[in-house]
Amino acid sequence: MKKILILFLLLTLNANFSHAESTKIRVWKNTATDSGIIRTLLYRALEISKQEYGEYQVVISSEMEQDRALRELANARLDLAHFVSTAEREKQATPIRIPIMQGLLGYRLCLIKEGNQEKFTGISNKQQWIAKNITIGQHHNWPDTTILKSNGLNVQTTYKHELLFQQLSKNRFDCFSRGINEIGYEQFSHRSLDLVIEQNIVIHYPLPQFFFINPEKPLLAERLQLGLTRLQESGETELLFDSYYRELLNKFDLKKRVFIELQNPTLSPETIKAMQAPITNFKKKYLLNEMR
Numbered sequence: 001m002k003k004i005l006i007l008f009l010l011l012t013l014n015a016n017f018s019h020a021e022s023t024k025i026r027v028w029k030n031t032a033t034d035s036g037i038i039r040t041l042l043y044r045a046l047e048i049s050k051q052e053y054g055e056y057q058v059v060i061s062s063e064m065e066q067d068r069a070l071r072e073l074a075n076a077r078l079d080l081a082h083f084v085s086t087a088e089r090e091k092q093a094t095p096i097r098i099p100i101m102q103g104l105l106g107y108r109l110c111l112i113k114e115g116n117q118e119k120f121t122g123i124s125n126k127q128q129w130i131a132k133n134i135t136i137g138q139h140h141n142w143p144d145t146t147i148l149k150s151n152g153l154n155v156q157t158t159y160k161h162e163l164l165f166q167q168l169s170k171n172r173f174d175c176f177s178r179g180i181n182e183i184g185y186e187q188f189s190h191r192s193l194d195l196v197i198e199q200n201i202v203i204h205y206p207l208p209q210f211f212f213i214n215p216e217k218p219l220l221a222e223r224l225q226l227g228l229t230r231l232q233e234s235g236e237t238e239l240l241f242d243s244y245y246r247e248l249l250n251k252f253d254l255k256k257r258v259f260i261e262l263q264n265p266t267l268s269p270e271t272i273k274a275m276q277a278p279i280t281n282f283k284k285k286y287l288l289n290e291m292r
Helices: 002-023 037-048 066-074 087-092 126-131 143-150 161-169 180-189 218-234 236-252 269-288
Strands: 024-027 057-060 080-084 094-096 107-113 135-139 154-158 175-179 195-197 201-204 209-213 258-261
Touching: 024 080, 037 080, 037 218, 037 236, 066 080, 066 087, 066 209, 087 094, 087 269, 094 218, 107 161, 107 180, 126 258, 135 143, 135 161, 143 154, 154 161, 161 175, 161 195, 175 180, 180 195, 180 236, 209 218, 218 236
Parallel strands: 024 057, 135 154, 135 175, 201 258
Antiparallel strands: 080 209, 094 209, 107 175, 107 195, 107 201
16 A cells, blocks of 8 residues: 555656646747737737646747747657747657738838838839849848749848848849838837838738747647637737737838739648638638728
């Protein structure tokens, strides 16, 4: 009887230790400290799944670039991060295929050098863009670089994000393509470089951002899937999106811009399928209807 009791206590201690380990979630700093919808959705998804999966403790990583964060996730030194999804990244970590920003990141505006608006006059489709030899600056390792090149656009790359602003100001290329959620802040924070937002064009391609999970943490993947699904079904995700981005969408009024539609060859079939409804819903709500 005594031996059985000791065995029971040891099993209980081991179970408690495992539970304590599972509650610690090592999160990429860019995800855990994001000032927009990403951090909010993450914490709400964790909160709304506490009944099934228990308490949690977010442990924020050190500062690191995106490439390293993906490697750390694939090597089980991080548990959770957010990235633009590609088929290759989905092989390295587990994607939660519920788009964080409803597909907004795929609607791209150009940051340009002040005085260069005339270069974009008269462009209404991809062929005219290519014919004018408009060049786009990109980080060499961003998925966008592959997307733009595969569509025949002229792309110039560099290895550092910050260098792109400097090079744009020196007319090394014509357009630095940015998400609607990024471009206003980036223009303001680099106002000394005389950069402005191009007035007429939207470059669009499917560009979903997902939460990615350490492949050795299937329960965490289940938890995020459950939490995000609940937020979506309750309507909270849409309310959060509107609170963060409706003002920006009204400001840029995409309906009045020319759309250059591009294909994204980097997506997996599963992600293409998962993005059909969000893209349709986004267009219906923010592009076809009048926004109030």
